[in-house]
Amino acid sequence: MYSSRSTCSHACRARYKPRRAEQHSGEAKETANAMSSKVLVLLGTKKGGFILESDPSRRAWHLRGPLCEGWSILHMQYDPRSGTIYAAGVSEWYGPAVWKSTDLGATWTHSSEGITYGDGGPQIRKLWHVTAAHGAVYAGADPAGLFRSDDGGLTWTHVEGLREHPSCPSWGPGNGGLCLHTIVPHPHDPAQMWVAISAAGTFYTADGGKTWQPRNRGVRADYLPERYPETGQCVHKLVMAPRDPMLLYQQNHCGVYRSYDGGEHWEEISQGLPSDFGFPIAVHPREPQTIWVIPLDAEGGRVMPEGKAAVWRSRDGGITWQRQATGLPHEHAFIGVLREALAVDTCEPAGVYFGTSTGQLFASSDEGATWKLQAAYLPPIWSVETAVIEA
Amino acid sequence: MARVYLPGSLIRLFPGAPRHVEVEAATVGEAIAWLEAHWPGMSSRLCDTEPALRPHIKVFVDGEPATLCTPIAAASEVLIVPAVSGG
Numbered sequence: 001m002y003s004s005r006s007t008c009s010h011a012c013r014a015r016y017k018p019r020r021a022e023q024h025s026g027e028a029k030e031t032a033n034a035m036s037s038k039v040l041v042l043l044g045t046k047k048g049g050f051i052l053e054s055d056p057s058r059r060a061w062h063l064r065g066p067l068c069e070g071w072s073i074l075h076m077q078y079d080p081r082s083g084t085i086y087a088a089g090v091s092e093w094y095g096p097a098v099w100k101s102t103d104l105g106a107t108w109t110h111s112s113e114g115i116t117y118g119d120g121g122p123q124i125r126k127l128w129h130v131t132a133a134h135g136a137v138y139a140g141a142d143p144a145g146l147f148r149s150d151d152g153g154l155t156w157t158h159v160e161g162l163r164e165h166p167s168c169p170s171w172g173p174g175n176g177g178l179c180l181h182t183i184v185p186h187p188h189d190p191a192q193m194w195v196a197i198s199a200a201g202t203f204y205t206a207d208g209g210k211t212w213q214p215r216n217r218g219v220r221a222d223y224l225p226e227r228y229p230e231t232g233q234c235v236h237k238l239v240m241a242p243r244d245p246m247l248l249y250q251q252n253h254c255g256v257y258r259s260y261d262g263g264e265h266w267e268e269i270s271q272g273l274p275s276d277f278g279f280p281i282a283v284h285p286r287e288p289q290t291i292w293v294i295p296l297d298a299e300g301g302r303v304m305p306e307g308k309a310a311v312w313r314s315r316d317g318g319i320t321w322q323r324q325a326t327g328l329p330h331e332h333a334f335i336g337v338l339r340e341a342l343a344v345d346t347c348e349p350a351g352v353y354f355g356t357s358t359g360q361l362f363a364s365s366d367e368g369a370t371w372k373l374q375a376a377y378l379p380p381i382w383s384v385e386t387a388v389i390e391a
Numbered sequence: 392m393a394r395v396y397l398p399g400s401l402i403r404l405f406p407g408a409p410r411h412v413e414v415e416a417a418t419v420g421e422a423i424a425w426l427e428a429h430w431p432g433m434s435s436r437l438c439d440t441e442p443a444l445r446p447h448i449k450v451f452v453d454g455e456p457a458t459l460c461t462p463i464a465a466a467s468e469v470l471i472v473p474a475v476s477g478g
Contacts, residue, residue, distance in 0.1 A: 069403055093400065093447045093473040094436040110404065111432060116440045123439050 037391035039345055040104070041353050042085065043361065043375075044073035044383035049087050051105045052374060056388070058351055058365040061374050068099045068108055072126075075340050078387030079132035085387075086153060088127035088139055096127045098139055100153045104389070114156035115139065115147050117163075125177060129340070133185035133193075140180030144171060144197040146209065159209040162195065167214065167231040171200040174234050174253070181339055182238045186245050194248070194263060199234035202250065202263050215263030220254040236279045237339045241288035249291050249318070251281035251339075256293055258318050269318025274305045280342035284350055284367075289317040292324075292344070292352060292368060294337045302336055309333040311342075311354065313368050327371035328362060335360065340383030347388060355381025393467040395422055400473055401437075405430040414469070419450050420459035422469055437471065447474040 041052040041061075048066025067073075071089040078085050087099040087108075097112040115124060122143045129140040137149040139156065146159040162168075162180075171178055179198055186192035191208045194215065201216040219233045234253035241247035248259045250266070255276040257266040270276035277298030284290035292313050297305045304310065309328035312321045329335075335356040345351040352364045359378040364371045392413040402408040408430050416422035420442075427434035437448050443459060444450060450457040451470040463469060 069400070091436075092476045093445065094404070095439065095445055097435075112435050113432065119440055119442065121440065123441070 038389045039347060039351065040078065040387040040389060041343070041345075041361070041363070041374075042076040042078060042383075042385040042387065043355055043378065043381055044076045044087065044089075044340065045355075045359070045379040045381050046072050047379035049073040049076050049089075049099075049105070050375075050378060052361065052363075056347055058345075058347065058363070061363070063375060064105060066379075067101075067105055068110075071097075071099070073099070073382065074126060075129045075383040075385070077130055077132070077385050078389075079137070080387070081132065081135070082152065084132070084152065086130040086132065086137060088130040090126045096124050096141070098127060098130055098137075098149075098153050098156075111154055112156070113154070114149075114158070115141065117143075117145065117158065126179065128179045128181040129183055131183040131185065134190035136190075138183045138185070138193075140183055140195065142177040142179040143173075144178050144180040144200060146180060146183070146195060148209070161205065161210045162203060162212050165203065165212050165214075167200065170232065171197065172232070174198040176339075182235070184238055184240050184248075187240075187243075188245070192245070194238060194240075196235040196238040196250070198236065199232060199253070201231045201233035202235050202238055204263055215259075216266070217264065218266035218268070219250070219252055219257055220268070222254045237281045239281055239283045239291075241283050242285055244288050247288050247317075249281055249283060251278050251293055253277065256281065256318060269314070272321040273312055274310075277302070278337075279339040280337055280354070282342045282344045282352070285344060285346040286350075287315070290315045290367075291318065292342060294342060294354060296336060301334065303334040304336075307332050307334050309335060309362075311352065311368050311371075324364075324368040324371075326369065327364075338382055340385075341381050343384040343386045345386040345388055351386065353384050353386065355384045357381065392465060393422065393463045393469055395426070395469040395471065397426075397471055398473050401433070401471070404436060405433055408433075414463075416463055418459065418463060419452065419457050419461045419469065422463060423459070447476045448472070449474050 043050040048070040050065030052061045054061045071091045073089040076087040085101045090096040097110040099110045101108045126142040139147045147156040149156045182196035184194040203212040204215045205212045214231045216233045236251045238250045246262045255268045255270040259266045273295045275295040278295045282292045296302045310325040341355040349367045352368045355361045357380045361375040363374045396411045414422045414425045449472045
Protein backbone atom coordinates (compact mmCIF):
# COMPACT_ATOMS: atom_id res chain seq x y z
CA MET A 1 0.00 0.00 0.00
CA TYR A 2 1.32 3.40 -0.94
CA SER A 3 0.68 6.31 1.30
CA SER A 4 1.17 9.93 0.54
CA ARG A 5 0.71 13.16 2.35
CA SER A 6 -0.32 16.49 0.97
CA THR A 7 1.13 19.78 2.14
CA CYS A 8 -2.22 20.81 3.55
CA SER A 9 -1.42 22.36 6.89
CA HIS A 10 -2.31 21.15 10.33
CA ALA A 11 -4.39 24.28 10.57
CA CYS A 12 -6.68 22.71 8.00
CA ARG A 13 -7.09 19.69 10.19
CA ALA A 14 -7.76 21.81 13.23
CA ARG A 15 -10.48 23.75 11.48
CA TYR A 16 -12.48 20.63 10.93
CA LYS A 17 -14.53 19.43 13.86
CA PRO A 18 -16.55 16.32 13.09
CA ARG A 19 -20.13 16.95 14.08
CA ARG A 20 -21.60 14.17 16.10
CA ALA A 21 -19.96 11.56 13.92
CA GLU A 22 -18.07 9.78 16.67
CA GLN A 23 -20.90 9.51 19.10
CA HIS A 24 -23.11 8.09 16.37
CA SER A 25 -20.65 5.63 14.93
CA GLY A 26 -21.38 2.91 17.46
CA GLU A 27 -25.07 3.27 16.93
CA ALA A 28 -24.62 2.93 13.19
CA LYS A 29 -22.53 -0.19 13.56
CA GLU A 30 -25.30 -1.81 15.53
CA THR A 31 -27.90 -1.10 12.90
CA ALA A 32 -26.18 -1.78 9.62
CA ASN A 33 -25.57 -5.50 9.66
CA ALA A 34 -27.70 -6.91 12.42
CA MET A 35 -30.98 -5.65 11.02
CA SER A 36 -30.25 -5.83 7.32
CA SER A 37 -31.40 -8.75 5.25
CA LYS A 38 -30.02 -7.92 1.83
CA VAL A 39 -27.56 -5.63 0.14
CA LEU A 40 -28.31 -4.37 -3.35
CA VAL A 41 -25.84 -2.86 -5.77
CA LEU A 42 -27.74 -0.95 -8.42
CA LEU A 43 -25.96 -0.65 -11.75
CA GLY A 44 -26.91 1.72 -14.52
CA THR A 45 -25.40 0.60 -17.82
CA LYS A 46 -25.53 1.44 -21.49
CA LYS A 47 -27.83 -1.55 -22.03
CA GLY A 48 -30.20 -1.43 -19.09
CA GLY A 49 -30.17 -1.54 -15.34
CA PHE A 50 -28.76 -4.46 -13.38
CA ILE A 51 -29.03 -5.39 -9.71
CA LEU A 52 -26.49 -7.37 -7.74
CA GLU A 53 -27.92 -8.84 -4.55
CA SER A 54 -26.26 -10.42 -1.53
CA ASP A 55 -26.83 -11.06 2.12
CA PRO A 56 -24.96 -8.71 4.47
CA SER A 57 -21.86 -10.91 4.43
CA ARG A 58 -21.43 -9.82 0.79
CA ARG A 59 -19.54 -13.02 -0.03
CA ALA A 60 -21.83 -14.23 -2.83
CA TRP A 61 -23.75 -12.09 -5.28
CA HIS A 62 -26.69 -12.81 -7.56
CA LEU A 63 -27.06 -10.69 -10.69
CA ARG A 64 -30.40 -9.66 -12.23
CA GLY A 65 -30.91 -7.80 -15.50
CA PRO A 66 -30.99 -6.22 -17.95
CA LEU A 67 -33.87 -4.16 -16.56
CA CYS A 68 -35.83 -1.22 -17.98
CA GLU A 69 -36.14 -2.80 -21.46
CA GLY A 70 -32.45 -2.38 -22.10
CA TRP A 71 -32.61 1.42 -22.08
CA SER A 72 -29.42 3.25 -21.28
CA ILE A 73 -29.71 3.82 -17.53
CA LEU A 74 -27.48 6.63 -16.38
CA HIS A 75 -28.39 6.40 -12.72
CA MET A 76 -30.42 4.15 -10.46
CA GLN A 77 -31.17 4.97 -6.83
CA TYR A 78 -33.15 3.35 -3.99
CA ASP A 79 -35.48 5.49 -1.88
CA PRO A 80 -35.59 3.90 1.58
CA ARG A 81 -38.56 6.02 2.59
CA SER A 82 -40.88 4.54 -0.04
CA GLY A 83 -39.03 1.34 -0.90
CA THR A 84 -38.90 2.47 -4.53
CA ILE A 85 -36.06 2.16 -7.00
CA TYR A 86 -35.88 5.04 -9.47
CA ALA A 87 -33.82 4.93 -12.66
CA ALA A 88 -32.94 7.81 -14.95
CA GLY A 89 -32.72 6.56 -18.49
CA VAL A 90 -32.82 7.34 -22.14
CA SER A 91 -33.72 5.38 -25.24
CA GLU A 92 -32.19 6.25 -28.58
CA TRP A 93 -35.66 5.83 -30.05
CA TYR A 94 -38.06 6.86 -27.32
CA GLY A 95 -36.21 9.62 -25.48
CA PRO A 96 -35.63 10.20 -21.77
CA ALA A 97 -37.77 8.95 -18.89
CA VAL A 98 -37.61 8.09 -15.23
CA TRP A 99 -38.27 4.42 -14.51
CA LYS A 100 -39.73 3.26 -11.24
CA SER A 101 -40.00 -0.08 -9.45
CA THR A 102 -41.82 -0.65 -6.18
CA ASP A 103 -40.84 -4.32 -5.94
CA LEU A 104 -37.04 -4.06 -5.92
CA GLY A 105 -36.71 -4.30 -9.67
CA ALA A 106 -39.13 -7.12 -10.53
CA THR A 107 -41.50 -4.83 -12.47
CA TRP A 108 -41.09 -1.31 -13.80
CA THR A 109 -43.11 1.66 -15.02
CA HIS A 110 -41.85 4.83 -16.63
CA SER A 111 -42.84 8.46 -17.09
CA SER A 112 -41.51 11.66 -18.55
CA GLU A 113 -44.70 13.68 -18.17
CA GLY A 114 -43.63 17.23 -17.47
CA ILE A 115 -39.96 16.64 -18.18
CA THR A 116 -39.71 19.35 -20.80
CA TYR A 117 -38.50 22.90 -21.21
CA GLY A 118 -41.68 23.59 -23.18
CA ASP A 119 -42.40 24.18 -26.85
CA GLY A 120 -39.54 26.21 -28.27
CA GLY A 121 -37.24 25.28 -25.41
CA PRO A 122 -34.24 23.03 -25.80
CA GLN A 123 -34.92 19.35 -26.26
CA ILE A 124 -33.98 17.19 -23.31
CA ARG A 125 -31.36 14.71 -24.45
CA LYS A 126 -30.88 12.64 -21.33
CA LEU A 127 -31.74 12.28 -17.68
CA TRP A 128 -28.56 11.89 -15.68
CA HIS A 129 -29.50 11.54 -12.07
CA VAL A 130 -32.49 10.80 -9.87
CA THR A 131 -32.71 11.31 -6.12
CA ALA A 132 -35.54 11.12 -3.63
CA ALA A 133 -35.64 13.45 -0.63
CA HIS A 134 -38.21 14.74 1.83
CA GLY A 135 -41.08 13.02 0.02
CA ALA A 136 -40.19 14.43 -3.41
CA VAL A 137 -38.16 12.99 -6.28
CA TYR A 138 -35.66 15.07 -8.25
CA ALA A 139 -34.18 14.41 -11.67
CA GLY A 140 -31.25 16.12 -13.36
CA ALA A 141 -31.29 16.63 -17.12
CA ASP A 142 -29.16 17.41 -20.14
CA PRO A 143 -29.28 20.27 -21.14
CA ALA A 144 -28.79 21.11 -17.50
CA GLY A 145 -31.94 21.55 -15.53
CA LEU A 146 -33.73 20.19 -12.48
CA PHE A 147 -37.14 18.53 -12.34
CA ARG A 148 -39.24 17.67 -9.31
CA SER A 149 -41.99 15.13 -8.79
CA ASP A 150 -44.38 15.21 -5.85
CA ASP A 151 -46.32 12.10 -6.81
CA GLY A 152 -43.63 9.46 -6.80
CA GLY A 153 -42.37 10.03 -10.33
CA LEU A 154 -45.70 10.00 -12.16
CA THR A 155 -45.55 13.67 -13.18
CA TRP A 156 -42.75 16.21 -13.10
CA THR A 157 -42.35 19.95 -12.80
CA HIS A 158 -39.43 22.00 -14.01
CA VAL A 159 -37.62 23.80 -11.16
CA GLU A 160 -37.30 26.91 -13.24
CA GLY A 161 -35.19 28.99 -10.88
CA LEU A 162 -31.97 27.18 -11.74
CA ARG A 163 -32.07 27.94 -15.46
CA GLU A 164 -33.10 31.50 -14.61
CA HIS A 165 -29.68 32.06 -13.05
CA PRO A 166 -27.92 34.82 -15.03
CA SER A 167 -25.01 32.52 -15.82
CA CYS A 168 -27.22 29.96 -17.62
CA PRO A 169 -26.59 31.27 -21.16
CA SER A 170 -22.85 30.82 -20.59
CA TRP A 171 -23.05 27.21 -19.41
CA GLY A 172 -21.03 25.00 -21.72
CA PRO A 173 -21.06 21.23 -22.13
CA GLY A 174 -18.31 18.82 -21.23
CA ASN A 175 -17.64 15.65 -23.18
CA GLY A 176 -20.69 14.03 -21.59
CA GLY A 177 -22.96 16.91 -22.51
CA LEU A 178 -24.31 19.84 -20.52
CA CYS A 179 -25.55 17.68 -17.73
CA LEU A 180 -26.95 18.21 -14.27
CA HIS A 181 -25.43 15.04 -12.90
CA THR A 182 -25.54 15.42 -9.13
CA ILE A 183 -28.32 16.37 -6.74
CA VAL A 184 -27.43 16.65 -3.07
CA PRO A 185 -30.42 17.45 -0.86
CA HIS A 186 -29.93 18.78 2.65
CA PRO A 187 -30.65 15.89 5.00
CA HIS A 188 -33.01 17.88 7.23
CA ASP A 189 -34.11 21.05 5.43
CA PRO A 190 -36.15 20.51 2.24
CA ALA A 191 -35.45 24.08 1.13
CA GLN A 192 -31.71 23.53 0.81
CA MET A 193 -30.04 21.66 -2.01
CA TRP A 194 -26.83 21.55 -4.00
CA VAL A 195 -26.61 20.52 -7.64
CA ALA A 196 -23.56 20.01 -9.84
CA ILE A 197 -23.45 20.76 -13.55
CA SER A 198 -20.74 19.96 -16.07
CA ALA A 199 -19.37 22.38 -17.01
CA ALA A 200 -21.08 25.13 -15.07
CA GLY A 201 -20.13 24.23 -11.51
CA THR A 202 -21.89 23.76 -8.22
CA PHE A 203 -25.06 25.71 -7.35
CA TYR A 204 -26.92 26.00 -4.04
CA THR A 205 -30.45 26.97 -3.14
CA ALA A 206 -31.83 27.82 0.29
CA ASP A 207 -35.37 28.57 -0.85
CA GLY A 208 -36.52 25.35 -2.44
CA GLY A 209 -35.11 26.09 -5.87
CA LYS A 210 -36.49 29.59 -6.48
CA THR A 211 -33.03 31.15 -6.48
CA TRP A 212 -29.57 29.65 -6.76
CA GLN A 213 -26.06 30.75 -5.88
CA PRO A 214 -22.85 29.50 -7.49
CA ARG A 215 -20.62 27.65 -5.02
CA ASN A 216 -17.32 27.44 -6.87
CA ARG A 217 -14.96 29.77 -5.02
CA GLY A 218 -11.50 28.28 -4.93
CA VAL A 219 -12.13 25.72 -7.68
CA ARG A 220 -9.84 25.91 -10.69
CA ALA A 221 -11.00 26.06 -14.29
CA ASP A 222 -7.69 25.60 -16.09
CA TYR A 223 -9.37 25.48 -19.49
CA LEU A 224 -10.86 29.01 -19.22
CA PRO A 225 -9.12 32.37 -19.59
CA GLU A 226 -10.02 33.20 -15.98
CA ARG A 227 -8.64 30.51 -13.70
CA TYR A 228 -11.10 31.04 -10.84
CA PRO A 229 -14.38 32.21 -12.41
CA GLU A 230 -17.66 32.41 -10.54
CA THR A 231 -19.14 29.69 -12.77
CA GLY A 232 -17.90 27.44 -15.55
CA GLN A 233 -16.10 24.87 -13.42
CA CYS A 234 -16.25 21.28 -14.57
CA VAL A 235 -17.38 19.56 -11.40
CA HIS A 236 -17.42 15.82 -12.01
CA LYS A 237 -19.03 14.64 -8.78
CA LEU A 238 -20.19 16.23 -5.52
CA VAL A 239 -20.83 14.40 -2.24
CA MET A 240 -21.86 15.40 1.29
CA ALA A 241 -20.32 13.98 4.44
CA PRO A 242 -22.60 12.02 6.75
CA ARG A 243 -24.31 14.08 9.44
CA ASP A 244 -22.56 17.28 8.41
CA PRO A 245 -24.28 19.13 5.58
CA MET A 246 -21.59 21.78 5.57
CA LEU A 247 -18.82 19.31 4.72
CA LEU A 248 -18.75 18.70 0.99
CA TYR A 249 -16.22 17.05 -1.30
CA GLN A 250 -15.93 17.17 -5.05
CA GLN A 251 -13.90 15.50 -7.75
CA ASN A 252 -13.43 18.10 -10.41
CA HIS A 253 -11.87 18.08 -13.86
CA CYS A 254 -9.17 20.17 -12.20
CA GLY A 255 -8.56 18.54 -8.85
CA VAL A 256 -10.19 17.13 -5.73
CA TYR A 257 -11.67 19.65 -3.29
CA ARG A 258 -13.15 19.91 0.19
CA SER A 259 -15.45 22.55 1.64
CA TYR A 260 -16.28 23.05 5.31
CA ASP A 261 -18.99 25.64 4.68
CA GLY A 262 -21.45 24.09 2.27
CA GLY A 263 -19.46 25.06 -0.79
CA GLU A 264 -18.91 28.73 0.01
CA HIS A 265 -15.18 28.11 -0.13
CA TRP A 266 -13.27 25.17 -1.54
CA GLU A 267 -9.79 23.95 -0.71
CA GLU A 268 -7.87 21.66 -3.04
CA ILE A 269 -6.88 18.28 -1.59
CA SER A 270 -5.38 16.67 -4.68
CA GLN A 271 -1.82 16.59 -3.45
CA GLY A 272 -0.61 13.06 -2.85
CA LEU A 273 -2.75 11.57 -5.60
CA PRO A 274 -1.16 10.26 -8.82
CA SER A 275 -3.47 12.51 -10.83
CA ASP A 276 -5.80 15.34 -9.95
CA PHE A 277 -8.16 14.09 -12.67
CA GLY A 278 -10.92 11.59 -12.10
CA PHE A 279 -14.68 11.35 -12.22
CA PRO A 280 -16.22 9.82 -9.07
CA ILE A 281 -15.80 10.51 -5.38
CA ALA A 282 -17.51 8.73 -2.49
CA VAL A 283 -17.70 9.31 1.24
CA HIS A 284 -17.94 6.84 4.10
CA PRO A 285 -21.46 6.45 5.53
CA ARG A 286 -20.32 7.13 9.10
CA GLU A 287 -16.86 8.73 8.96
CA PRO A 288 -17.05 12.25 7.51
CA GLN A 289 -13.34 12.42 6.75
CA THR A 290 -13.08 9.09 4.94
CA ILE A 291 -13.39 9.46 1.18
CA TRP A 292 -12.47 7.48 -1.93
CA VAL A 293 -11.47 8.67 -5.39
CA ILE A 294 -10.26 6.93 -8.52
CA PRO A 295 -7.55 9.01 -10.20
CA LEU A 296 -7.26 8.64 -13.95
CA ASP A 297 -4.51 9.60 -16.34
CA ALA A 298 -5.81 12.90 -17.68
CA GLU A 299 -3.44 13.08 -20.62
CA GLY A 300 -3.28 9.41 -21.55
CA GLY A 301 -6.84 8.50 -22.39
CA ARG A 302 -8.39 8.91 -18.94
CA VAL A 303 -7.71 5.39 -17.80
CA MET A 304 -6.02 3.97 -14.70
CA PRO A 305 -2.47 5.39 -14.55
CA GLU A 306 0.09 2.99 -16.06
CA GLY A 307 -2.65 0.40 -16.52
CA LYS A 308 -2.58 -0.43 -12.79
CA ALA A 309 -6.02 -0.34 -11.25
CA ALA A 310 -6.28 1.40 -7.90
CA VAL A 311 -8.66 3.23 -5.64
CA TRP A 312 -7.31 5.93 -3.35
CA ARG A 313 -8.70 6.51 0.12
CA SER A 314 -8.20 9.30 2.60
CA ARG A 315 -9.21 8.97 6.25
CA ASP A 316 -8.42 12.58 7.12
CA GLY A 317 -10.49 14.55 4.68
CA GLY A 318 -7.88 14.56 1.95
CA ILE A 319 -4.78 15.51 3.92
CA THR A 320 -3.22 12.12 3.24
CA TRP A 321 -4.10 9.43 0.73
CA GLN A 322 -3.58 5.68 0.66
CA ARG A 323 -3.52 3.53 -2.47
CA GLN A 324 -5.87 0.52 -2.30
CA ALA A 325 -5.23 -2.05 -5.00
CA THR A 326 -5.15 -5.53 -3.44
CA GLY A 327 -7.15 -7.79 -5.70
CA LEU A 328 -7.38 -5.27 -8.53
CA PRO A 329 -5.60 -5.93 -11.84
CA HIS A 330 -2.09 -4.54 -11.63
CA GLU A 331 -1.13 -4.63 -15.29
CA HIS A 332 -2.79 -3.91 -18.63
CA ALA A 333 -5.82 -2.49 -16.84
CA PHE A 334 -6.53 0.47 -19.08
CA ILE A 335 -9.97 0.97 -17.65
CA GLY A 336 -11.98 4.05 -16.79
CA VAL A 337 -14.56 4.78 -14.11
CA LEU A 338 -17.24 7.39 -14.75
CA ARG A 339 -18.70 9.97 -12.40
CA GLU A 340 -21.56 7.94 -10.92
CA ALA A 341 -19.76 4.62 -10.87
CA LEU A 342 -18.29 4.54 -7.35
CA ALA A 343 -20.44 3.82 -4.31
CA VAL A 344 -20.24 2.80 -0.68
CA ASP A 345 -22.76 0.75 1.29
CA THR A 346 -23.82 1.29 4.90
CA CYS A 347 -22.72 -2.08 6.26
CA GLU A 348 -20.01 -2.50 8.88
CA PRO A 349 -17.35 -2.52 7.59
CA ALA A 350 -18.49 -0.45 4.65
CA GLY A 351 -18.51 -2.04 1.21
CA VAL A 352 -17.02 -0.10 -1.67
CA TYR A 353 -17.94 -0.75 -5.30
CA PHE A 354 -16.89 0.64 -8.66
CA GLY A 355 -17.96 -0.10 -12.19
CA THR A 356 -15.86 0.49 -15.27
CA SER A 357 -16.72 1.94 -18.62
CA THR A 358 -15.82 -1.48 -20.04
CA GLY A 359 -18.33 -3.40 -17.93
CA GLN A 360 -16.45 -4.76 -14.93
CA LEU A 361 -17.82 -4.41 -11.40
CA PHE A 362 -15.28 -4.58 -8.58
CA ALA A 363 -16.39 -4.90 -4.97
CA SER A 364 -14.75 -4.65 -1.58
CA SER A 365 -16.45 -5.68 1.65
CA ASP A 366 -13.66 -4.28 3.84
CA GLU A 367 -13.61 -0.58 3.00
CA GLY A 368 -11.32 -0.99 0.03
CA ALA A 369 -8.59 -3.07 1.68
CA THR A 370 -9.22 -6.00 -0.70
CA TRP A 371 -11.16 -6.24 -3.94
CA LYS A 372 -12.90 -8.88 -6.03
CA LEU A 373 -14.25 -8.81 -9.56
CA GLN A 374 -17.98 -9.50 -9.17
CA ALA A 375 -19.14 -9.04 -12.76
CA ALA A 376 -16.89 -9.10 -15.79
CA TYR A 377 -18.98 -8.80 -18.91
CA LEU A 378 -21.61 -6.16 -18.35
CA PRO A 379 -22.30 -3.30 -20.75
CA PRO A 380 -20.42 -0.06 -20.05
CA ILE A 381 -21.32 0.93 -16.50
CA TRP A 382 -22.56 4.48 -16.04
CA SER A 383 -23.54 4.34 -12.37
CA VAL A 384 -23.27 2.33 -9.16
CA GLU A 385 -25.43 2.86 -6.09
CA THR A 386 -26.13 0.70 -3.06
CA ALA A 387 -29.11 -0.09 -0.88
CA VAL A 388 -29.20 -2.00 2.38
CA ILE A 389 -32.71 -3.36 2.77
CA GLU A 390 -33.64 -4.02 6.35
CA ALA A 391 -35.71 -7.04 7.29
CA MET B 392 -60.50 3.67 -40.07
CA ALA B 393 -56.77 3.65 -40.58
CA ARG B 394 -54.74 0.78 -39.26
CA VAL B 395 -51.68 1.79 -37.18
CA TYR B 396 -48.89 -0.72 -36.63
CA LEU B 397 -46.85 -0.31 -33.43
CA PRO B 398 -43.31 -1.65 -32.97
CA GLY B 399 -42.63 -4.35 -30.40
CA SER B 400 -40.15 -2.21 -28.51
CA LEU B 401 -42.92 0.37 -28.01
CA ILE B 402 -45.70 -1.93 -26.92
CA ARG B 403 -43.40 -3.52 -24.34
CA LEU B 404 -43.40 -0.12 -22.64
CA PHE B 405 -47.21 -0.10 -22.49
CA PRO B 406 -48.57 -3.38 -21.21
CA GLY B 407 -51.78 -4.27 -22.99
CA ALA B 408 -51.05 -2.28 -26.12
CA PRO B 409 -51.57 -4.38 -29.29
CA ARG B 410 -49.32 -4.63 -32.34
CA HIS B 411 -51.90 -2.84 -34.45
CA VAL B 412 -54.96 -0.70 -33.78
CA GLU B 413 -57.78 0.82 -35.82
CA VAL B 414 -57.66 4.59 -35.47
CA GLU B 415 -59.96 7.35 -36.66
CA ALA B 416 -57.64 10.22 -37.47
CA ALA B 417 -57.05 12.72 -40.26
CA THR B 418 -53.29 13.10 -39.76
CA VAL B 419 -50.38 11.26 -38.20
CA GLY B 420 -50.45 13.78 -35.36
CA GLU B 421 -54.08 12.98 -34.67
CA ALA B 422 -53.33 9.27 -34.74
CA ILE B 423 -50.63 9.75 -32.12
CA ALA B 424 -53.03 11.83 -30.04
CA TRP B 425 -55.45 8.90 -30.23
CA LEU B 426 -52.71 6.56 -29.03
CA GLU B 427 -51.93 8.94 -26.18
CA ALA B 428 -55.56 8.97 -25.10
CA HIS B 429 -55.56 5.18 -24.88
CA TRP B 430 -52.04 4.67 -23.51
CA PRO B 431 -50.97 7.77 -21.59
CA GLY B 432 -47.34 8.58 -22.14
CA MET B 433 -47.11 7.02 -25.62
CA SER B 434 -47.02 10.41 -27.33
CA SER B 435 -43.93 11.40 -25.31
CA ARG B 436 -42.15 8.26 -26.50
CA LEU B 437 -42.86 9.07 -30.16
CA CYS B 438 -42.65 12.87 -30.24
CA ASP B 439 -40.44 15.54 -28.77
CA THR B 440 -41.64 18.93 -27.70
CA GLU B 441 -41.13 20.93 -30.87
CA PRO B 442 -43.52 19.06 -31.46
CA ALA B 443 -42.15 16.62 -34.02
CA LEU B 444 -41.46 12.93 -34.34
CA ARG B 445 -38.37 11.97 -32.35
CA PRO B 446 -35.29 11.86 -34.55
CA HIS B 447 -35.08 8.07 -34.56
CA ILE B 448 -38.80 7.39 -34.95
CA LYS B 449 -39.98 6.98 -38.53
CA VAL B 450 -43.60 6.87 -39.68
CA PHE B 451 -44.77 5.64 -43.08
CA VAL B 452 -48.30 6.22 -44.41
CA ASP B 453 -49.14 3.77 -47.18
CA GLY B 454 -45.44 3.18 -47.67
CA GLU B 455 -44.40 6.82 -47.87
CA PRO B 456 -42.33 8.68 -45.24
CA ALA B 457 -44.55 10.88 -43.10
CA THR B 458 -44.50 13.70 -40.57
CA LEU B 459 -47.03 14.68 -37.95
CA CYS B 460 -48.88 16.71 -40.59
CA THR B 461 -49.19 13.94 -43.17
CA PRO B 462 -52.85 13.17 -43.99
CA ILE B 463 -54.32 9.75 -43.32
CA ALA B 464 -57.12 8.24 -45.38
CA ALA B 465 -59.74 5.91 -44.00
CA ALA B 466 -58.06 2.88 -45.54
CA SER B 467 -54.48 3.94 -44.80
CA GLU B 468 -51.86 1.76 -43.23
CA VAL B 469 -49.64 3.67 -40.83
CA LEU B 470 -46.37 2.05 -39.87
CA ILE B 471 -44.42 3.34 -36.85
CA VAL B 472 -40.83 2.16 -36.99
CA PRO B 473 -37.86 2.66 -34.67
CA ALA B 474 -35.11 3.68 -37.05
CA VAL B 475 -31.89 1.79 -37.52
CA SER B 476 -29.66 3.08 -34.75
CA GLY B 477 -27.62 1.98 -31.82
CA GLY B 478 -24.52 -0.03 -31.22
